[in-house]
Amino acid sequence: MQSYEFITNLIPPLKLTDKCSMALAWMEEIRIAVLPVVQKGEFLGFVRDEIIMDLNNPDLTMGEIELDGVNCKVFSDQHVYEVLRVGAEFESNIVAVTDREGTYLGVVTMEDSLTAFADSLSIQTKGSVLVLSMHMTDYSLAEIARIVETENTKILSSIISSDPFDSSKIKLTLKLDQPELRYIKATLERFGYKIIDHYQEESGVSSEEDRIGNLLRFLDI
Numbered sequence: 001m002q003s004y005e006f007i008t009n010l011i012p013p014l015k016l017t018d019k020c021s022m023a024l025a026w027m028e029e030i031r032i033a034v035l036p037v038v039q040k041g042e043f044l045g046f047v048r049d050e051i052i053m054d055l056n057n058p059d060l061t062m063g064e065i066e067l068d069g070v071n072c073k074v075f076s077d078q079h080v081y082e083v084l085r086v087g088a089e090f091e092s093n094i095v096a097v098t099d100r101e102g103t104y105l106g107v108v109t110m111e112d113s114l115t116a117f118a119d120s121l122s123i124q125t126k127g128s129v130l131v132l133s134m135h136m137t138d139y140s141l142a143e144i145a146r147i148v149e150t151e152n153t154k155i156l157s158s159i160i161s162s163d164p165f166d167s168s169k170i171k172l173t174l175k176l177d178q179p180e181l182r183y184i185k186a187t188l189e190r191f192g193y194k195i196i197d198h199y200q201e202e203s204g205v206s207s208e209e210d211r212i213g214n215l216l217r218f219l220d221i
Helices: 020-030 049-055 080-090 110-120 141-149 182-190 208-218
Strands: 034-039 042-048 073-075 094-098 104-109 128-134 155-162 170-176 194-200
Touching: 020 034, 020 049, 034 094, 034 104, 042 049, 042 094, 073 080, 080 094, 080 110, 094 110, 104 110, 128 182, 141 155, 141 170, 141 182, 182 194
Parallel strands: 073 094
Antiparallel strands: 034 042, 094 104, 128 170, 128 194, 155 170
16 A cells, blocks of 8 residues: 555656646646656656646746645655645645655556545445544543444444544544444443444445545545
8 A cells, every 4th residue: 555556657747848838738638737847857846737827838848937746745655645645735636756765756646545545444345434522531442343343343444533523532433344333323322432423335336436435425524
């Protein structure tokens, strides 16, 4: 699940000497609104179609315009989760990948990262999602797993985030391998856990779009 595994060969880098007209032609051909700019193996940033449109000068080169997202990059050995974090931070659909020496290796798209992350969290597996609220001092995944397993259910993955309704608490989102939640909810509540949300999946999903959609719901985005 390292970022270099998801580098796409479909998005070519531009050089500083390439003109805006060439950049727009490439963007139109591969149907993307942003391209990386690289010179002698160094990632210099991204150029976006809106920047080129605003300049309205097709003869300008990449070296003559202001690039953005110079820090929108990850190292090749970092987890794909870091791609998602950096992409969200810079509001970019693609993230550059370099080695530890700074040499440009390519880009990873957010779509590919989301799909990979969804697969890693077993989002495509038939089951259900349960959301609990608790104080951090009360959090013990081992204890919660023990309770869940008494109902013949396994926790496939979990995510901790801040509780939007109470800043002093955390929100624990669990992906379970069983679609039926009635008895699991009752058991957790009997042990004093507060359930703030849930959803049950009636059937497995197979398409990439469905996996990404389920991931976004799982992450509560």
